[in-house]
Amino acid sequence: MQFIYSKDAGEKILNLNTRDYSHIFKVRRVKKSEVLSFRNLMDDMLYRYNLTSIDRKTATLELLSGDMLKIExxxxxxxxxxxxxxxxxxxxxxxxxxxxxxxxxxxxxxxSQRNFKIDLKRVEKILINSCEQCGRSSLMQIEILENLKEYLALYPQSKIFDFGGKKIDKDTTYTSFLIGSEGGFSKAERESMKDTDILSLDNPMILKSQTAVLYASILGSL
Incomplete structure (x- = not known):
């Protein structure tokens, strides 16, 4: 764990909640003399706190310092x-x-099956836990769009991962991708994307949706 998340990080006094208390003192077995690092994942600041009091279920911390440390x-x-x-x-x-x-x-x-509903609170919790582990200093932005038409209107420059497109140029910088669900895109959707750049892998195998997303993300980070 690179830091501990708290929405109140930056305040002069912090009171640890049950989750953080349990992890810090029962799992990590932190001693009272240790300095703890916190982020609120909003301002790219790393805040350091000192324990001032601790009992069996709660702990109080006092702010020692705060430094701008953007990790992205x-x-x-x-x-x-x-x-x-x-x-x-x-x-x-x-x-x-x-x-x-x-x-x-x-x-x-x-x-996409319409009965699939994304729990945004659960997604946020997953992202917070990931940030604590990898050190990332800000939360990923998440949005939900009702259809492909809305997506293309918002992101007309986005590249589409699909069959029959141009081979991906690994020397080109890509900033936005769209990956289909299992089964790819419908005939009507492909027709609506006829004026959009379609990219394909130089690979005869069919990728699962999540595999294509990971590939695109790795490619975009190079």
Whole structure:
């Protein structure tokens, strides 16, 4: 763990909640003399606190210092991802966060099942835990769009991962990708994207949606 998240990091006095208390003192076995690092994932500041009091269930900390320490990917990458099973999304999110993806737009495409609902509070918790582990100093942006038309209107320059497109040029800088759900895109959706750049892998094998998302994210971070 690179730091501990608290929305109140930066305040002169912090009171640890049950989750953080349990992890810090029962798992990490931190001593009272240790200095603890906190972030609020809003201002790129790293705050250091000293323990002033501790009992069996609560702890109080006092602010010692705060330093601007921005930790983020060198390149900004936006990923559009047609919605798949939320369990798949949740398992993939920490990897995308570590790769430095700046923003994900989840899109209900024609092959996305409408009964799939993304729990934004759970997504935020997953991203916070990932940031604590990898050191990232800000939360990834998340949005949910109702259809492909809305996505293309917002991100007309986004490249589309699909079959039959141009081979990906590894020397080109890409800043935005759209990846389809399982089954790819419908005929009507492909027709609506006929004026959009379509990119394909130089690979005869069919990738799962989450594999394509990870590949695009790695490519965008190079």
């Amino acid at each position: 990917a060198k390149k900004s990458l936006h990923v559009g991802w047609c919605i798949v099973d939320p369990k798949t999304i949740e398992k993939t999110l920490p990897f995308l966060n570590e790769l430095g993806v700046s923003k994900i737009s989840f899109v209900y495409c024609e092959y």
